[in-house]
Structure formats: C-alpha cells, structure tokens
Amino acid sequence: MLALRSFxxxxxxxxxxxxxxxxxxxxxxxxxxxxxQPIFYIVLHKSAxxxxxxxxxxxxxxxxxxxxxxxxxxxxxxxxxxxxxxTPLFSCRKIKKTTASxxxxxxxxxxxxxxxxxxxxxxxxxxxxxxxxxxRRNLNIGTLIADQESPSWLRKFFIVLFLGxxxxxxxxxxxxxxxxxxxxxxxxxxxxKFLRVARFHFHRQTIAAKGPRLMHRKQxxxxxxxxxxxxxxxxxxxxxxxxxxxxxxKEALAMMNEIAGDYNVSWVRFGEVILHxxxxxxxxxxxxxxxxxxxxxxxxxxxxxxxxxHRSHMDYLLLSYVIIQEGLVMPRIAAGINLNFWPAGTVFxxxxxxxxxxxFGGNRLYSTIFxxxxxxxxxxxxxxxxxTEGGRSRxxxxxxxxxxxxxxxxxxxLRGIDRPLTLVPVYLxxxxxxxxxxxxxxxxxxxxxxxxxxxxxxxxxxxxxxxxGYVNFGEPMNINEFLNEKVPNWKDAIDxxxxxxxxxxxxxxxxxxENVMENINKSAALNGVALIALIxxxxxxxxxxxxxxxxQLDFFLNVQRQAPFSKQLTVPKESAAELIEHVIxxxxxxxxxxxxxxxxxxxxxxxxxxxxxxxxxxxxxxxPALTCRLLDKHSKINQDDLIAKVQVLASLLxxxxxxxxxxxxxxxxxxxxxNVFEExxxxxxxxxxxxxxxxxxxxxxxxxxxxxCVDESLQRxxxxxxxxxxxxxxxxxxxxxxxxxxxxxxxxLNSINAPEFIDKRAQSTLISTIREQGYIEVNEDGLLVTSDxxxxxxxxVVNLVDIEVLQSIAR
Numbered sequence: 001m002l003a004l005r006s007f008x009x010x011x012x013x014x015x016x017x018x019x020x021x022x023x024x025x026x027x028x029x030x031x032x033x034x035x036x037q038p039i040f041y042i043v044l045h046k047s048a049x050x051x052x053x054x055x056x057x058x059x060x061x062x063x064x065x066x067x068x069x070x071x072x073x074x075x076x077x078x079x080x081x082x083x084x085x086x087t088p089l090f091s092c093r094k095i096k097k098t099t100a101s102x103x104x105x106x107x108x109x110x111x112x113x114x115x116x117x118x119x120x121x122x123x124x125x126x127x128x129x130x131x132x133x134x135x136r137r138n139l140n141i142g143t144l145i146a147d148q149e150s151p152s153w154l155r156k157f158f159i160v161l162f163l164g165x166x167x168x169x170x171x172x173x174x175x176x177x178x179x180x181x182x183x184x185x186x187x188x189x190x191x192x193k194f195l196r197v198a199r200f201h202f203h204r205q206t207i208a209a210k211g212p213r214l215m216h217r218k219q220x221x222x223x224x225x226x227x228x229x230x231x232x233x234x235x236x237x238x239x240x241x242x243x244x245x246x247x248x249x250k251e252a253l254a255m256m257n258e259i260a261g262d263y264n265v266s267w268v269r270f271g272e273v274i275l276h277x278x279x280x281x282x283x284x285x286x287x288x289x290x291x292x293x294x295x296x297x298x299x300x301x302x303x304x305x306x307x308x309x310h311r312s313h314m315d316y317l318l319l320s321y322v323i324i325q326e327g328l329v330m331p332r333i334a335a336g337i338n339l340n341f342w343p344a345g346t347v348f349x350x351x352x353x354x355x356x357x358x359x360f361g362g363n364r365l366y367s368t369i370f371x372x373x374x375x376x377x378x379x380x381x382x383x384x385x386x387x388t389e390g391g392r393s394r395x396x397x398x399x400x401x402x403x404x405x406x407x408x409x410x411x412x413x414l415r416g417i418d419r420p421l422t423l424v425p426v427y428l429x430x431x432x433x434x435x436x437x438x439x440x441x442x443x444x445x446x447x448x449x450x451x452x453x454x455x456x457x458x459x460x461x462x463x464x465x466x467x468x469g470y471v472n473f474g475e476p477m478n479i480n481e482f483l484n485e486k487v488p489n490w491k492d493a494i495d496x497x498x499x500x501x502x503x504x505x506x507x508x509x510x511x512x513x514e515n516v517m518e519n520i521n522k523s524a525a526l527n528g529v530a531l532i533a534l535i536x537x538x539x540x541x542x543x544x545x546x547x548x549x550x551x552q553l554d555f556f557l558n559v560q561r562q563a564p565f566s567k568q569l570t571v572p573k574e575s576a577a578e579l580i581e582h583v584i585x586x587x588x589x590x591x592x593x594x595x596x597x598x599x600x601x602x603x604x605x606x607x608x609x610x611x612x613x614x615x616x617x618x619x620x621x622x623x624p625a626l627t628c629r630l631l632d633k634h635s636k637i638n639q640d641d642l643i644a645k646v647q648v649l650a651s652l653l654x655x656x657x658x659x660x661x662x663x664x665x666x667x668x669x670x671x672x673x674x675n676v677f678e679e680x681x682x683x684x685x686x687x688x689x690x691x692x693x694x695x696x697x698x699x700x701x702x703x704x705x706x707x708x709c710v711d712e713s714l715q716r717x718x719x720x721x722x723x724x725x726x727x728x729x730x731x732x733x734x735x736x737x738x739x740x741x742x743x744x745x746x747x748x749l750n751s752i753n754a755p756e757f758i759d760k761r762a763q764s765t766l767i768s769t770i771r772e773q774g775y776i777e778v779n780e781d782g783l784l785v786t787s788d789x790x791x792x793x794x795x796x797v798v799n800l801v802d803i804e805v806l807q808s809i810a811r
Contacts, residue, residue, distance in 0.1 A: 009052060009067070016052050020164040022126075024057050025327040026171040027295060031120060038070045039063065039079070039174070040107070040121045044202045045150050046082030046098055049160050050126045054080070057124075057169040066124070072110045072117065077103060081121075083199055084150040101191055108186035111178055118178040123198055125170045125205045129163030130329070131265045132211040166269055168209055168327050172201065201299070208298030211329035212381035214263065221256050224372055225249070228498050233368045248365070255369050258340075259354050261332055267350035268330050275321045282466045284582075286318070287525065289570050290473040291326045294424065297476060298328055303378055303419050305409060306331055306385035308426035309520050310392045310399075311616075312433045313339075314469075319385065319426060320351070322471045332377050334386035334405060358390075360404075374405070375412040378421065388516055394439040395756045396615030398521060398658050400765070401513040407505060410479060410512075414490075414499035420481075423512075425474035425519035429616055431467030431529040431586060440608050443755040467586050470525035474568055477519065482512060518660035521619050523568040528579035529588055530617045531556055531572075533610035536589070536602050538708035543601030548701075550576045555702040556621070558680070563672035565620040566660065611754060619657040621709045623650055623669050628707035629714070629800050631683055632700075636690040639674070645796055646670050652793075653713055655769045656762060711801075712757055718801045719743060720767055721794040722809050724776060729783035732767065739763045742809060749808055 033039045041058075043050060043066075054066045066080045081100045111117050151159060175194075184190040215223070224230055234252060238245040279286060297304055308319055316339075320330055335353040339345065345355075354377075360367045377384055390402035413421055433439075483490040486508055493502040535552045536542050544552065553576035560571045572579060580600070583589060588606060592599040602610055626646045630637060647663045654661075661669065674691060677683040682699050685691050693703060719742050724735060743758045756762050770776050775790045798806060 009048060012048055013052060016049060016160070016164075019160050020049070020053050020056075020167055022053055022057055022167040022169045023325070023327070024060060024169050024171070025295070026061060027292060028122060028171050028173045031174060033064050036116050036118060038072065038119050040070065040077075040081065040119055040177075041066045041079060041124050042081040042083065042100075042121055042198050043124050043126065044083050044199070045126075046085050047151075047156055049156055051080065053126060053167060054124055054169060057171075061171065063122075063171075070119075072107075072119075073114060075106070075110070077107065083195060083202075086156065087150050087152045089152045089154055100195055101188075104195060105186070105188060105191040107177055108181050108191060111181040112186045118176055120174040121177055122174045123172040123201055125168075125172070125202050127168040127170070127206055127209050127327075128159045129166050129265075130168075130210055130269065131163075132214045132329070170205060170209075170327055172205075204299050204301065207381075208295065209327050209329060211383075215380060217257075217260050217262050220260055220373070220376060221253060223376060224256060224369065225252070227372050227376075229368055230372055232498070233365055237365050252365060252369060255366050256373070258337075259356070259370055259373055261352050261354040262349045263330070263332070263352040264350045267347070268324070268352070271347070271351055272321065272324055275317055279318075279321065279469075282464075283469045284465070284467055286322065286469045286471065287570070288322055288326070288471045288473075289525070290523070290568065291322070291471075293473055293476055294323070294326055294328055297422055297424070298383075301419055302422040302476075302478075303381065303417070304331070304383040305421065305423050306383070306426055307388050307423050307516050307520070308385070308428050310387040310389045311396075311428055311430060312392060312435055314430070314434065315387070315392075315428050316348070316353075318469055319428065319471060329383065331383040331385040334384070336391070371408045371411060374408050375415055375417075378409070378412045378417055379415070381419070388513060392435070392439075394443055395759075396612035397618075397756055398517050400761065401517055403506075403509045403513045406513055406516070407509045410483070410505060410509060411499060411501070413479060413483070414494050414502075416494050416496040421479040423477040423479060423516060425477070425516055425523060427470070427472040427474065427520050427523040427525060429470035429472070429525040429527060429530070431469075431527055431583075431588075431613070432465075433612065434466070436609050436612050439612065465586065467529065467582070468527060470527065470570070472523040472525050472568065472570055474519045474523035477512075477515060479512070482515075483508070486511065514655070514658075517658040521658045522566045522660045524565070524617055524620050525570045526557075526560060526572060526617055526620065527613075528572060528574070528583045529586065529610070530613040532580065532583050532589065532600075533614035534617065534621065534709060535705060536600070537607075537611060537614050538705045538711070541601070542607050543599055545596070546580065546598035546600055549600050550580060551698070552702055552705050553579060556706065559624050559673065559676060559706070560620065562676045562679075563624070563669060565623070565669075569620060608753060615756065618709065619659055621706065622653060622657060622659060622713075623661070623666060624673050625706050625709040626650060627670055627673050627677075628703045629710060631677075631691060631693050632703055632707050633800055636686070636692040639685065639689050639691060642674075642691060643667050643670050648793060648796060649714075649717075649800075651773065652717060652766070652769055653710075656713070656765050712752060712754065714797060714800050715746060715805055716743065716757070716763065716766055717770075717797045718806065719746070719809055720763070720770060721775075721790065721797055722806075724784060725786055725790065725794060728785045729779050729781065731783055732764075735767060735784055736760055736764055739767070746805065746808055750805065 031039065041054065043054065051067060058064065058066055064079060068079050069076045070079050081103055082098050083100050085096045085098050107119060111119070180190060180194055184193065230252065234245055234248045237248045294304065306319065308315060316333060316335065320333065324330055330352050333353040334356050335348055337355045337357050339348060340355045354373070356370065357366065374384070386405045388401040388406065389399040391399065393399050409421060487504045490504070493499065531553060532549065535549065535556065536544065557571065557576060560569065564571070574582070584591060588610065590601045590603050590606065592601065623646060626649050627642070630642050630645055647666045650659060650661065650666050651663070653659060674683065674685070678685065681694060682703060683691055683693050693700060719739050723738055723742070727738070740758055740760050740763055743763065746752065747754065747757055767776070771784070774787055775793050776784050777787045779785050
C-alpha cells in the first residue's frame with residue numbers, strides 16, 4: 001500500500017510542478033528538528049496535491065519532509081496530521097474519518113511516557129486561490145470549486161488546474177505538544193480540543209486571505225436603501241425640496257454608483273502580476289517591516305483599518321501589493337474622486353477602491369450615504385484603507401489629519417459592530433517620489449493639474465530606477481480600547497437602528513487622529529537618500545567632501561542604532577560608504593573631483609528635491625539634535641537642566657512634527673544619547689553632574705551637523721516668542737501674519753528654500769502649541785499676551801539661535 005502511494009505521488013509531482021506556484025508565508029521562527037523535539041505538521045485536507053505542495057514548501061524552508069515518518073519510543077508516526085478526508089465523488093457514500101484523532105491522542109500519550117519529549121506541531125494551511133465566497137447570485141467556477149469544505153478528487157483536480165498558480169502556503173507558529181499535555185492532559189478530550197482549535201485556526205486564516213463573503217454592488221445598494229438613516233434622509237430631502245421620494249432615491253442611487261467599489265478577484269490577480277513585473281523594474285527592493293502584526297490581527301478577528309501616510313500616487317499600489325504579498329486580502333481603498341478618470345477609475349474600482357469627494361459641501365444625502373456605505377463595509381468584515389491626511393504631502397512632512405473618515409469609523413462602532421475595529425498606521429517611504437518635481441511647482445504657485453490618462457502615460461514614459469521602497473506597519477490602535485479609556489460610557493450611545501452623533505465624538509476623534517499621525521512617524525524608515533539629504537542640508541553650501549560625508553553619516557547611523565527614536569524605527573544595515581554609493585547611483589547628488597578627492601554636493605534643483613526626503617525623517621532626530629545644540633551652546637550644563645530644556649523644546653515641537661514621546665520618554669532617550677556620546681568620547685560628565693563636549697574638531701563638526709537639524713524649527717520659535725513679547729497684546733491673526741512675514745525675510749537672508757518654513761499653517765500650529773502649554777494667554781479683549789512662564793522659555797530658545805538670526809528678527 002505504501003509503495004503504491006509513493007508511486008502515485010511520484011507520478012503526480014511532475015504535473016504539479018508546472019500547475020502549482022505557491023507563495024510561502026511563515027509566522028514561525030526558524031526551528032531545527034532535534035531527537036527530543038521532532039517536528040510534525042497539521043493540515044486541513046488529506047489530499048495528495050496538498051501534501052506534495054506542502055513538501056515543496058517545506059523543502060524551500062529547510063523543514064523536514066511532511067511525507068516522512070517519525071519514530072518515538074519505537075513507534076512510527078506519520079509526520080502530518082490531516083483533519084479531513086476528501087468528500088466522496090458520489091454523495092451516497094459517507095466521508096471516512098481521518099486518523100488525526102487517533103494519531104493526535106497517541107502523540108500526547110507519548111509525552112506522558114517520555115518526560116523529555118517535546119514535539120513541535122506546525123499548522124500548515126494551503127489556500128488555493130483568493131476568490132472569496134459570494135452571496136447567492138452568479139457564482140463563477142472559481143468560487144464553486146474553491147468553496148467546498150473538503151473537495152472530492154475530481155473537484156480537487158479542477159482546483160489545481162484553475163487555481164494552482166495562485167496558491168498560498170502559510171506556516172503558523174509551532175505548537176508545543178508538551179505544553180498541551182502538561183496544561184490540558186493527554187486524553188481524548190484534550191485531543192478533540194486542540195484539533196477543534198486547529199480547524200478554527202485554519203478557517204480564520206482562510207478568511208484573512210480570501211476575505212469575507214462578497215456582496216455584489218446591487219446587493220449593497222439594496223441593503224443601503226433599506227438602511228433606516230438613508231430612508232429617513234431621503235424622506236427629509238424630499239420634503240425640504242418638495243419633490244417625490246422616487247426622485248431623491250434616484251439621486252441616492254447615482255451617489256451610491258459613484259461611491260461604491262466593484263471588487264473582482266480576477267482583476268486583483270492580474271494587477272498583482274503586473275505590479276510584480278513593475279516593481280522589479282522600478283525598485284531595487286521593497287522593504288517591509290512588522291507585517292506579522294497584520295496576520296495576527298486578522299487571525300484574531302479584528303476589523304483592520306489601514307491608515308498610511310500619503311506621499312505619492314504610488315502609495316495606492318505599493319501598500320495594496322504588499323498586503324497581498326503578506327497573505328491577506330486586498331482592502332477596500334478610499335480614493336479621491338479625482339482618480340475616477342478613464343480608464344484608471346474602472347481599474348481601481350475593480351481592485352476594491354471606493355471613491356470619496358474632496359468636500360461633502362454640506363450635502364446631507366451624500367454624507368449619509370457615504371457614512372452608511374463605510375459602515376456596511378465594516379459590518380460585512382471587509383478591511384479598509386484610507387489616508388487621514390486627505391491628500392499627498394507636498395513637503396515630505398505629515399499633513400494635518402482630516403478627521404472625517406475616523407469619525408465615520410467610530411460612528412460605525414455605534415451601530416453595534418461585534419468585532420474590534422483596529423487602526424494600523426503605516427509609514428510609506430521612498431528614495432524617489434515621482435511627483436516631487438510637480439510638488440515644488442505647485443508650492444511655487446503653479447496650478448495643480450488634474451489627473452488624466454495623459455498624465456499616467458507621461459509618468460510611465462519617465463519611469464526609471466527609484467531605489468528602495470519602504471512599508472513599515474506601526475503599532476496597532478484598537479479603537480474599542482481607545483474609547484474604553486477616553487470615554488468609558490461610549491457604549492451607551494450604541495444604536496443599531498439609528499446611531500446619533502454624541503457630544504464626545506469630535507474631541508475624541510481629534511485626539512485619535514493625533515495619535516495616528518504620531519504612530520506613523522514612530523514607524524519611520526531611515527534610508528540613504530533621506531539621511532544624506534538631512535546631512536547635506538545642514539552644511540553651509542550644501543556640499544561636503546566624500547570622506548567627511550561618510551564620517552557624518554556613520555555618526556547619524558550610530559546614534560539611531562544605539563539610541564533609537566523608537567522600537568518601530570528601521571535603520572539601514574549597510575555601512576555609510578555603501579549608502580553613499582547607492583545614492584550616487586540614483587543620481588541624487590553631484591560629484592566633483594579635485595586633487596584632494598571627491599566632493600558631494602546638491603544642485604539648486606536637487607536641493608529642493610532632497611529637502612522633501614529630509615523632511616520624511618527629520619522628526620526622528622529632534623531629541624538628538626536638541627541635545628547636541630544644548631551641549632554646543634553651553635560650555636558645561638547640568639544633566640537635569642539639559643534634560644528639562646530638551647523636554648520643553650521637544651514638547652513645543654510635538655504637534656508640528658508629530659512626536660510621540662512624552663516627558664518620561666524624552667528623558668530616557670536623552671540619557672541614552674548622552675551615554676552614546678560618552679562612549680564615542682564626544683561628551684563627558686563631571687563628578688558634579690555637568691556635561692561638556694570634547695575639544696576634537698572632527699567630532700565637534702559631527703555634533704554641529706546634528707544640532708543644525710533643528711535650526712529652522714528653533715528659528716521659528718524665536719520669531720514667535722520675540723514678536724509676542726515685543727508686540728503683544730495682538731490677535732492671533734496679526735501674530736500669524738507678522739510671523740510669516742519675518743519668516744519670509746529670514747528665508748531670503750539665510751537662503752532657506754523651504755516651503756514649510758514660511759507656511760502659515762505650520763506657524764499657526766506652533767502658536768497654538770505655545771498657547772496650549774501656557775506660555776501665551778488671552779486677555780479680557782481676546783488678544784494674545786505673554787504669560788509669566790514665557791520669559792524663561794524665550795531665554796532658552798534665544799540662547800540656541802545664532803546671533804545673526806536674532807539681529808534679523810530684531811530689525
């Protein structure tokens with residue numbers, strides 16, 4: 001019997017080699033089989049094609065052969081437990097029970113006989129195709145052949161034939177059978193329990209990869225029209241406009257048709273193939289960090305909402321591609337209505353995009369329909385992706401978040417959704433953003449051009465090597481837990497029929513939005529282009545010798561490696577020399593040779609472009625830069641005083657740069673940085689607790705370069721504190737106007753070509769922060785005046801700004 005099965009497997013291997021292409025996702029850490037720690041597998045179906053595909057996957061992962069056997073205490077066991085036998089071809093025959101229960105019980109018994117035995121069981125889920133099940137309507141062959149719980153051999157033949165090229169093999173964390181035996185026993189009840197858990201585990205994984213049951217657009221429209229909130233708004237609109245409800249209903253259907261996606265797994269699969277080809281030509285590598293957290297959330301039944309930063313139109317494609325590559329279903333994507341042009345609009349809609357207007361313009365019918373459509377997506381279990389910034393950043397810094405989508409997400413919870421809603425902040429980073437040239441034209445006053453097919457063709461024509469792309473998944477934010485902490489009685493507002501907008505919603509959403517942006521920045525990806533941009537931007541003429549740049553870059557890298565901005569921050573593993581050569585290969589810098597060696601500089605055009613990438617990571621160097629500036633401006637400074645000043649200054653820049661650290665975290669990071677400086681012999685602490693810098697000129701130049709990273713931020717603070725101290729009382733509008741005017745003059749005098757330096761919104765954010773922290777007060781006339789604490793803070797800021805700048809402000 002075994003010989004016949006082996007011969008059958010041998011014959012089947014060749015066709016499977018051509019018919020099956022599997023993607024492998026592993027959650028388990030690399031484990032090596034040992035005599036007292038043998039490895040077993042558990043799979044859902046007892047199928048020759050499944051086992052042979054698993055065998056290929058295990059070989060690639062350097063894992064033992066799942067078709068082999070393991071001998072324990074003289075008894076041989078099959079290495080793979082199969083939970084279900086194939087369904088008989090003819091329904092009159094019953095499905096035979098597998099040996100999984102018997103074998104599982106025997107394995108647990110072995111652990112009672114041998115106390116040193118600790119077998120590892122790896123759940124291996126084989127998912128054929130990505131087509132979700134559908135509501136009963138027009139089921140296609142792909143859905144039908146994939147839906148059956150344990151398909152017959154004939155149905156399995158069609159599955160392999162049609163879906164074999166889109167197969168996922170997912171290895172989960174290994175389970176210790178020793179732990180099961182010690183904690184749950186080794187009887188039949190314990191065996192049934194862990195096999196039942198395995199079945200549910202595989203079910204959850206399959207839903208995460210394929211998505212929940214798919215609703216057709218017309219079914220969605222029917223469900224929305226039956227929604228109480230939409231029925232009421234249709235009735236109210238008909239009465240207010242004095243028209244028939246049928247006419248308003250027709251308008252509502254037109255809006256639904258404009259908004260709703262039309263997800264099609266075949267289009268998604270085709271798009272995945274195209275993007276795989278495209279990324280191989282555009283990017284040297286796509287670096288993904290912390291993706292494991294996504295699979296964990298999906299496995300635990302969370303409703304995932306991806307909230308990435310928005311750098312480029314590439315964001316839509318890159319993040320979706322990465323999510324699919326991680327073995328998860330394509331999310332439903334909120335896209336701006338400006339992207340709904342032919343043919344991109346149709347393609348995006350088939351890929352799951354739904355469209356949102358830039359402004360609802362007080363249109364109650366549209367806002368209600370959109371809110372309820374989003375709620376329906378959550379209710380049905382679809383993951384969603386939207387951009388809280390509302391548009392692409394033109395400066396490289398995070399934009400002020402638009403809170404509408406977050407508010408509607410919370411309102412969906414108030415409908416009584418029974419699963420946790422979890423936000424996943426995503427940092428997207430690039431070494432080249434294809435629109436960066438257009439951004440500078442727009443910031444200089446040029447009119448923004450609308451998206452069109454001609455723009456797409458032009459962009460395709462200009463495609464070149466874009467270096468590396470970065471997708472860092474941040475720390476998940478469970479909205480349910482956030483509400484439990486901030487609004488303990490929030491569940492009192494739950495109304496499945498017609499939820500109302502509670503009074504606590506707006507302030508809670510605002511705080512949640514700030515946390516989202518901070519978590520995005522917390523997950524930043526440092527890269528060669530951004531780091532070199534940051535360093536060259538601090539140099540006087542935007543130029544350094546190659547040797548000096550390498551030294552500076554090593555210093556910047558070592559600071560983050562030894563005193564990281566956050567646990568989520570990713571730092572390049574390459575050396576400074578390797579990063580410089582990579583950036584040179586991307587034509588981001590100008591190389592000039594002389595008798596002393598190479599000089600690396602930025603042209604006027606490159607200076608504008610590189611500033612964008614510098615702004616992507618500036619926030620991660622705020623605390624080290626402030627520490628350097630304070631050490632540089634004081635011949636010696638008490639440790640407690642230094643930490644207190646860093647805390648004050650970082651808190652003032654917190655909202656402007658979306659810094660996540662509280663005072664305690666700033667203290668810890670500052671101490672880490674000081675310890676790093678001491679190990680590098682850059683700074684030393686006296687017995688009295690005072691810190692001072694080295695006399696070494698080369699090391700001092702490194703400190704000066706890092707300190708200059710926050711120079712412009714300190715100048716903006718100096719402008720505000722000086723003006724309000726001299727000219728107060730004055731209105732906030734007048735203060736903002738005068739601050740912008742002086743910033744514009746300083747930008748000319750000091751050659752600061754930075755849109756964010758003279759941006760009115762950025763100045764307004766700083767003024768608001770200074771006011772919130774009590775340095776500015778409002779008098780009886782509603783005008784801004786300084787408080788008693790302003791003088792000390794102003795003195796700290798002024799002491800850290802160059803005298804030439806202070807003179808310019810004074811004049």
